[in-house]
Amino acid sequence: MMNCKQATQLLSEKLDRPLSTKEKVSLGIHTTMCAPCRQFGLQMEELRDISKHYTKGNTGKEK
Amino acid sequence: MIDVNLSSDMNGSSSADIFLDTIFMEDLRSQMIKFAQLQVRDSQLAEDAVQEAMISAYKNIDRFGRKSAFKTWVFSILKNKVIDLLRKEKRHTAASQLEEGSNLTGDELMEVLFKENGHWNKHERPQKWDQPDHGVENDHFWRVFDACLNGLPDKYARFFMMREFLEMDTAEICHNEELTVSNLNVTLYRARLRLRECLEDNWYQKEALT
Numbered sequence: 256m257m258n259c260k261q262a263t264q265l266l267s268e269k270l271d272r273p274l275s276t277k278e279k280v281s282l283g284i285h286t287t288m289c290a291p292c293r294q295f296g297l298q299m300e301e302l303r304d305i306s307k308h309y310t311k312g313n314t315g316k317e318k
Numbered sequence: 319m320i321d322v323n324l325s326s327d328m329n330g331s332s333s334a335d336i337f338l339d340t341i342f343m344e345d346l347r348s349q350m351i352k353f354a355q356l357q358v359r360d361s362q363l364a365e366d367a368v369q370e371a372m373i374s375a376y377k378n379i380d381r382f383g384r385k386s387a388f389k390t391w392v393f394s395i396l397k398n399k400v401i402d403l404l405r406k407e408k409r410h411t412a413a414s415q416l417e418e419g420s421n422l423t424g425d426e427l428m429e430v431l432f433k434e435n436g437h438w439n440k441h442e443r444p445q446k447w448d449q450p451d452h453g454v455e456n457d458h459f460w461r462v463f464d465a466c467l468n469g470l471p472d473k474y475a476r477f478f479m480m481r482e483f484l485e486m487d488t489a490e491i492c493h494n495e496e497l498t499v500s501n502l503n504v505t506l507y508r509a510r511l512r513l514r515e516c517l518e519d520n521w522y523q524k525e526a527l528t
């Protein structure tokens with residue numbers, strides 16, 4: 256059974272490589288039961304969006 | 319081309335006026351330098367890249383009506399120049415030589431965040447980030463984000479920026495940096511872990527308390 260440390264690492268790696276089916280399944284089971292890791296996964300995607308805004312210059316500084 | 323959009327505080331004459339806004343330009347320039355220097359270790363090369371990007375922008379300024387478009391565009395020129403440099407240059411500094419820095423990052427951070435059994439420590443569990451689109455419109459958010467980014471050890475910041483800002487794929491980063499994929503994955507994971515923590519502590523949680 257996957258722990259949070261392993262789950263969070265996969266949630267990060269998901270942004271860098273396609274996960275294997277096995278990884279997806281164990282991660283899916285884990286996040287279904289673990290709210291903090293679910294939150295972490297959303298925030299990883301949020302970080303990516305924030306970074307996109309950062310380089311696209313939508314930082315409100317041009318106002 | 320004349321920008322007649324009066325809603326902007328840069329209203330009036332030509333787009334080239336952007337270059338006369340010294341505060342905006344200084345701000346932009348220092349962001350660009352910081353960005354380039356993290357990627358290109360040779361600070362002269364980094365400054366040159368920023369200079370060239372600025373000149374290139376100046377020459378083609380009439381295409382740009384708005385400051386935000388301008389910034390996007392200058393950064394995209396700079397991104398390309400930096401990527402070129404990274405591809406061309408034999409790395410001056412191997413990734414392994416970079417400092418990890420002393421603040422909680424590597425194993426120490428892991429020990430704080432997770433219990434021995436690998437589950438979250440109770441008070442370190444990620445909290446819900448409210449108003450996901452609230453932050454990016456806010457000047458103060460970007461100051462916090464900058465500070466968190468600056469707080470990352472160089473190695474983390476560098477790879478994080480390559481991946482997320484320059485949008486290079488992992489194979490290319492590994493090739494340029496002579497890194498293994500798993501090594502890069504772990505570094506990116508720890509960079510994100512640290513950045514997430516920093517944003518939550520200094521932005522999202524603070525917001526929730528006010």
